Amino acid sequence: MLSYFIKRLGLAAAIVSVAMFLLFCMIYLIPGDPASVALGPRATEEMRAALREKMGLNQPVLVQFWNFYIGAWTGDLGDEVLSGRPVTTVVLEQLPYTLALIVGGITWSVALGIPLGCWAAVSRGSWADRVVGILSVAVIAVPSFVIAIYALLIFAVELRWLPAIGAGEPGNLGDQLTHLILPSLAVGLGWVGYIARMVRASMLEVLEASHIRTARAFGLPDRTITYRYALSIAILPTVTLLGVGIGQMLSSAVFAEIVFARPGVGKLVYDAILTRNFPIVTGTVLITTVLFVLLNLLADLIIGALDPRVRSSF
């Protein structure tokens, strides 16, 4: 297990390094002058030149990349150009909001997707199976921002059951959870469909396995067979799927944070791209990349721990 862990960790470090290089290249290919955008129409040419120098934009590109690379590995992502606040602070104060959104999205997708998938599998060929199939494909097909807007219109504007904007009062957990319901639903609903389809397919395969037939022959109740013996095996591909899904949820979080005016890294990076605030863009994308790689690593380790065949094949 240790050698498996070390190999996976090495691979994760390599992925982060490549991501950093690509990120740096992409950012410097974007047209537009950050100094002009940041300082606005009243700035003189001297002020713009001073800001470019402060941002290090006058240095050769390779020097800029080297400084960025070394800084990133030592945890120094520099300072936000205009307010002078450390980039790490700016990103880390937004990160919990996005993590809460993703955890909320995963909760919705697991809490709804797994029971629906099981129900469809045990009711194979019935109307229930067909309804779950149609609903699953429908929620997969609808983009998260459409779900976000309709959820907001129905539950916040028309019914006024839930708040429309913000993340709730700091320190008031109940208020924060209430503000999380609609955005996390928007982020997680598409994944309900994926997970339901995945669980159904896995369950159908497992329900045909010989140990399940044996359990039936022993007269165990259907509920025990389904949830204790079949689901514990059929759930494994879902863990892998969720590892990948976190990346997609991060991109859905951008829409949810804009539509629901929530703080978070998605909105932070969106604003930073528009204003060409490169230190914030690089810092945010780098930290979320590391997070994504780590979560995938965690998913791999969980699967490795659950299934010895995976460990031995790596």
Next chain:
Amino acid sequence: MSSIFKGDVSRRSVLAGAGALGAASLAFPHMAVSADGSVLTIRSYSDLQVLDPAFWLALPEADIMRSIYAPLVSNQQGDEWNWRPIAVENIEQLDDLTIAFKLRDNIGFTDGFGQMTADDVKFSIERIADPANESPYAGDWSALKEVEVKDNLSGLIHLKNKFVPLWTTTLPTPASCIVSRKAVEEIGGKIGSEPVAQSGQYILTEWVPKQKTVLKRNPDWAYEPGGYEEIHILPIEDPSTAELGFEAGDLDYTWTSVSSLPRLKENPPAGSVVEEKPSLAYVWLGMNHDNEALKDVRIRRAIQHAIDRQTVVDAAYFGAAAVGNGIIAPGLPGSRDSVTYDYDPDKARELLAEAGAEGMTVTLDILNQSERLTAAQVIQANLADVGITCEIKQNDSGTFWTLGSKDGDYFMNLQLVLSRFSMNPDPSWATVWFTPEQVGVWNWERFNNEEYKALHEEGLVESDPAKRDEIYKKMQGLMDESGCYVFLTHEVVGLIHKDTVNPGLKPNGEPLLPLFKPA
């Protein structure tokens, strides 16, 4: 049917009911807040970054600074551009070059920085004007010679030359916000996102980045208090999100998008008031004078005649905005009732034929916003009607605002561009961007006219309103003649507030936070 409906109430069902009630109370927290009239919740279009009167970045920061650092004067609410004293007991212009002021005698700075003095006024104004400090607002005090301290509370502001916009676009802005010399020097000369030594009607007590800024009434402010105990400012960039937030009851006041205005006016949400205010902004189609394809003035004049301005504006703003006739908004000296070119496609075709430019192709650069795209599509159709093929190029804001810069590599390829500038309530703030010095900076049409420049300088020192009116109308006439401009609209400002709120607004709808009051 559940046991509770059958009258069979068990301990478990009571616990379940209590849990449901608790969950329901969590689900409606915002309704409790709106019942409390002491808190005003409003939207700003961006979060604060810099709360320094010399280095602020966006209008929402200016709104906050005027509330937390007492300015010498501020705008008056209403439909006329007037000012009212805030930190001063008295301020008057003694002659063209001298302004005398006397501070109120008991305005204090927070955090133990003592009383506001005339020396703080000197420090605050001169640090903006000093070129060494590189303040983007140095131009506001470009006419400043020095601030002379007479005694602890009195002083004289000496100017190098007469400067007419001083009372409209310098003093009632953050350029007259007074900061504590001692406090600012202690932190190294620049204020960041955390204010120091506050002195205004409100004090900033909480800032949660990207989420909320909280202002509370300053308990030490001895004069007219702010209308609400607390003001919560939520940064919401997207106007549609803000409108939905208002309709859901989460906001008491917000700006709206112009395109939503007709819908909201026709069908306002219950308990709300929708208002429309004249904007000072101006939107126009610009043509690059130095671009090879547009060098012939007949081609530029042809494009002026080809555009049906009324249709462009109606389509882009859903009938909510009127056609504009220049860069100076109605109500200010120099505002015009008409332009010197009509919508005349036949004339346009004739001019194109004369110039040998039939069937030409042009590009039109725009910002990627729905109103601009709609306007561009109508312009595209108008140009197609006279035989010009127009390719629309959408740009994000980071790219768009550098297109005409001489530091870039695109400014000579720029052909048509749809632009919008906001401005302050003095015509010089509109004309300044089209002077020869601004060619390749913000004058992307590269309109280069020495007479225009001379008139701009004349307007800055002319105090007779009638003569100023004449000067600025003449300047816009020169812009018409160049063929580089098709003036489209000044837009309108839409805003919506609860009927329990009496908003304090400038004539153009911008908020004056301390003047918001419960209705």
